[in-house]
Amino acid sequence: MKKMTIYIVCFLLAFVILPAAILITATVSGIGKKYEIVSNAQTDVGSIMIGDGGIDAALMNAGFNGGNSEMKIKVYFSDEDVTREMTLEEYVAGVILGEMRLTFDIEAIKAQAVASRTYTFYKILNGGADDLRHKDGAVICDDYSHCQAWENPEIIFESYPTEQAKEYYNKIMTAVESTKGLVMSYNGEIVQAYYFSNGGGYTESVEDVWDSEAIDYLQSVPSVGDITSESYCTIETFTPEEFKQCLKELKPELAIDSEDIYESIENCEKSESGRVKNMTIGGVVFKGTELRTCLGLRSTNFILRQIDSGEIIAVVFGSGHGVGMSQWGAGVMAASGSTYEEILLHYYQGVEIVNCSSFSLPS
Numbered sequence: 001m002k003k004m005t006i007y008i009v010c011f012l013l014a015f016v017i018l019p020a021a022i023l024i025t026a027t028v029s030g031i032g033k034k035y036e037i038v039s040n041a042q043t044d045v046g047s048i049m050i051g052d053g054g055i056d057a058a059l060m061n062a063g064f065n066g067g068n069s070e071m072k073i074k075v076y077f078s079d080e081d082v083t084r085e086m087t088l089e090e091y092v093a094g095v096i097l098g099e100m101r102l103t104f105d106i107e108a109i110k111a112q113a114v115a116s117r118t119y120t121f122y123k124i125l126n127g128g129a130d131d132l133r134h135k136d137g138a139v140i141c142d143d144y145s146h147c148q149a150w151e152n153p154e155i156i157f158e159s160y161p162t163e164q165a166k167e168y169y170n171k172i173m174t175a176v177e178s179t180k181g182l183v184m185s186y187n188g189e190i191v192q193a194y195y196f197s198n199g200g201g202y203t204e205s206v207e208d209v210w211d212s213e214a215i216d217y218l219q220s221v222p223s224v225g226d227i228t229s230e231s232y233c234t235i236e237t238f239t240p241e242e243f244k245q246c247l248k249e250l251k252p253e254l255a256i257d258s259e260d261i262y263e264s265i266e267n268c269e270k271s272e273s274g275r276v277k278n279m280t281i282g283g284v285v286f287k288g289t290e291l292r293t294c295l296g297l298r299s300t301n302f303i304l305r306q307i308d309s310g311e312i313i314a315v316v317f318g319s320g321h322g323v324g325m326s327q328w329g330a331g332v333m334a335a336s337g338s339t340y341e342e343i344l345l346h347y348y349q350g351v352e353i354v355n356c357s358s359f360s361l362p363s
């Protein structure tokens with residue numbers, strides 16, 4: 001009851017004395033919700049008061065004060081099959097929740113904010129709206145396997161105890177606000193800011209993963225913090241028959257007895273970072289990315305061995321495609337005192353951090 005009184009007093013103070021703050025508050029709390037309820041101040045103010053008064057005053061003052069001047073983008077929500085409009089910064093906040101560990105230090109979250117904003121801007125400038133996987137003019141979607149995952153930050157308050165929820169929510173908002181509008185640029189071009197979970201010790205050069213030309217800022221770099229993650233090393237086990245069937249689903253031409261399949265492995269070509277580029281099995285050439293998919297491995301950084309039982313094991317290092325920023329590595333760098341700029345310049349070497357206003361939007 002006492003808490004409720006405090007809420008009411010806070011509400012009245014905010015409503016009567018600080019109308020300007022209400023505007024900021026409403027906009028902050030509108031992350032993810034504003035696109036549905038643009039002007040429902042009561043809803044917005046109510047949601048900002050979750051806990052013992054809500055978001056820090058400093059955060060509110062930093063606020064989403066762009067208002068209508070905020071750049072808006074259309075986002076396609078694939079599961080719901082609906083396109084919604086929201087500001088770029090609202091979108092970035094939701095991507096942080098969808099893609100990043102909030103236990104990391106704030107500088108890692110800021111690095112994620114800039115990477116996600118840059119990734120989005122690349123889509124905006126490079127035909128995201130024409131992508132057939134997006135609908136109704138959306139420049140990007142919430143399918144993590146295609147673009148970037150997105151979660152409404154307000155669900156934090158339903159998922160965590162209040163104090164922890166406030167900490168995480170504030171962390172997201174602080175990361176977004178303190179990097180507002182910032183993106184990465186290389187030679188005047190927007191950067192392709194790929195990122196992934198854990199590099200297993202090194203990131204990967206883009207040309208060794210996808211059919212791509214080499215890109216200066218997407219080359220393999222050490223990612224020493226990766227080794228501290230629980231996902232650094234995983235082991236998958238297959239019977240020879242299971243192993244063969246996984247591969248045959250992708251390449252039906254594979255014709256070798258399962259008992260001979262391990263011995264048939266040859267010509268394993270690895271990239272500079274140690275990931276499998278190509279491997280010949282039973283006379284059929286598989287790309288490392290293909291093996292990762294059909295064997296369900298976390299990354300292409302793996303070795304295969306046959307153990308005494310006859311089973312084939314895949315020892316896998318890291319998690320994700322390996323191109324760009326290792327999120328775990330970023331977290332460790334932040335914990336070691338690196339700033340978000342240092343993190344980004346390590347994983348995307350040679351880039352500049354600029355305001356997105358330096359890029360002309362497509363008409």
Ligand SMILES: [Zn+2]
Nearest residue numbers: 140141146147
């Ligand atoms: Zn997409």
